[in-house]
Amino acid sequence: MKKILTAAQIGCGKFAWGQDLPNMTAHPDVHLKWACDVNRQNAEKAAEQFHIPHVTTDYMDIINDPEVDFIKIATSHEAHLPIIEAAAAAKKHIFCEKPMAMEAEEAYKIIRAVRRNGVKLCVDLNRRMSPAMHALRKKWQEHCADPQHNPWQYVETVREPLPEENLPHLNIRIQDESSSYGVQHLDPLTGGGEIIGESVHWLDLACWLFAPQLPTEITAWGSSRLSHGIYLKFDGGASMTLDFSCSGTFDYPKEQFELTHHAALFRCQHFVENNYYGMPSSGSETFALQHDPHPELGDGLDGFMKKYMANVSGSSNAKEQENTTPLLVDKGHRNMLDQFVLAIQNGTPSPCDELAGFRSTYLAQRAIESIELKQTLPIPLEKITPCIY
Ligand SMILES: NC(=O)c1ccc[n+]([C@@H]2O[C@H](COP(=O)([O-])OP(=O)(O)OC[C@H]3O[C@@H](n4cnc5c(N)ncnc54)[C@H](O)[C@@H]3O)[C@@H](O)[C@H]2O)c1
Numbered sequence: 134m135k136k137i138l139t140a141a142q143i144g145c146g147k148f149a150w151g152q153d154l155p156n157m158t159a160h161p162d163v164h165l166k167w168a169c170d171v172n173r174q175n176a177e178k179a180a181e182q183f184h185i186p187h188v189t190t191d192y193m194d195i196i197n198d199p200e201v202d203f204i205k206i207a208t209s210h211e212a213h214l215p216i217i218e219a220a221a222a223a224k225k226h227i228f229c230e231k232p233m234a235m236e237a238e239e240a241y242k243i244i245r246a247v248r249r250n251g252v253k254l255c256v257d258l259n260r261r262m263s264p265a266m267h268a269l270r271k272k273w274q275e276h277c278a279d280p281q282h283n284p285w286q287y288v289e290t291v292r293e294p295l296p297e298e299n300l301p302h303l304n305i306r307i308q309d310e311s312s313s314y315g316v317q318h319l320d321p322l323t324g325g326g327e328i329i330g331e332s333v334h335w336l337d338l339a340c341w342l343f344a345p346q347l348p349t350e351i352t353a354w355g356s357s358r359l360s361h362g363i364y365l366k367f368d369g370g371a372s373m374t375l376d377f378s379c380s381g382t383f384d385y386p387k388e389q390f391e392l393t394h395h396a397a398l399f400r401c402q403h404f405v406e407n408n409y410y411g412m413p414s415s416g417s418e419t420f421a422l423q424h425d426p427h428p429e430l431g432d433g434l435d436g437f438m439k440k441y442m443a444n445v446s447g448s449s450n451a452k453e454q455e456n457t458t459p460l461l462v463d464k465g466h467r468n469m470l471d472q473f474v475l476a477i478q479n480g481t482p483s484p485c486d487e488l489a490g491f492r493s494t495y496l497a498q499r500a501i502e503s504i505e506l507k508q509t510l511p512i513p514l515e516k517i518t519p520c521i522y
Pocket residue numbers: 143144145146147148149169170171172175190192207208209210212230231232257258259317330
């Protein structure tokens with residue numbers, strides 16, 4: 134029989150309200166016993182809304198509770214290390230928000246704490262768990278196994294294929310509205326800006342998609358706390374370009390991904406629609422929203438746009454409106470929780486472990502260095518595969 138896991142939420146801010154608290158209370162194998170926040174009001178509000186029996190402002194109350202199997206951390210970034218070290222020493226499993234750490238040194242200590250104590254860590258780099266990204270990867274892998282092209286594809290016959298032809302490239306376009314960013318995400322002590330706070334998602338996604346290839350080189354430009362670009366090269370020839378603008382608008386979807394390989398294009402539009410081009414099996418797939426207040430308005434990108442407008446029209450605060458009647462695309466948060474619960478129950482690997490958490494932090498830090506030095510930087514093999522126990 135499957136064990137019901139007792140859990141505790143540490144950090145009951147905006148993200149916890151949008152994902153952790155609803156997802157954990159709805160999970161059939163999770164009993165959410167504690168709500169913890171240094172701000173007592175936040176913990177009490179969460180406990181009341183989600184019927185959580187115990188409230189505290191001190192996470193050590195949770196660490197000292199022998200019934201707790203795992204903790205979920207959604208505090209500001211700088212609080213992760215002491216909480217993880219205490220939880221691991223008490224043999225509790227840990228589900229931690231991204232970024233796992235703000236610096237490599239901190240990440241090394243986290244790796245050591247979880248490995249020495251034999252507990253599982255899952256970092257919520259959730260894009261890798263979204264249904265749309267899994268569908269895109271499947272379609273791409275099928276094409277790679279047997280590349281088929283349309284009869285009208287033009288192929289130059291005078292020359293041989295070049296060695297750097299037909300390598301996979303992932304193009305990521307992010308547009309976001311920086312007026313909404315809280316000071317805690319930009320403060321160098323608690324947040325560190327958008328590369329360490331947000332771009333870890335897409336650095337992780339590229340590493341996950343192109344595994345077992347490892348990154349070898351990084352070039353970044355722009356501002357480490359707001360708009361920036363990153364080019365990441367892998368040892369088997371794959372590459373990723375991220376173009377992140379903070380000067381955009383919530384009125385258009387934030388994330389678009391285009392993977393090109395073997396004369397084909399695999400596109401994911403904001404986790405609601407994928408389109409495939411360049412092969413006989415081209416076409417589109419749409420994906421259900423995580424929370425949909427207007428299912429009658431259709432699916433895919435067009436449906437999402439109609440739903441967004443229906444949701445915000447008449448409102449004076451797009452962000453607040455999203456909180457009242459959330460229009461949530463499925464970026465993989467629930468799948469990450471499901472897979473982590475199964476990993477604890479069955480003793481299987483974490484869906485996004487401490488090494489993935491370290492890698493995204495290390496790559497983000499290298500990107501920041503690249504901006505400061507205005508240089509392309511190597512990613513040494515011994516740095517990206519640290520030997521720690
Ligand atoms: N995976 C994603 O897609 C995603 C999206 C948004 C935010 N996040 C992450 O969620 C985390 C929280 O972001 P947020 O927007 O909710 O911030 P927030 O400021 O709204 O919430 C953080 C909460 O943690 C509490 N807190 C801080 N230190 C604490 C400690 N030592 N013990 C207990 N509580 C403590 C604060 O009082 C606050 O209530 C960040 O790490 C952020 O990167 C992840």
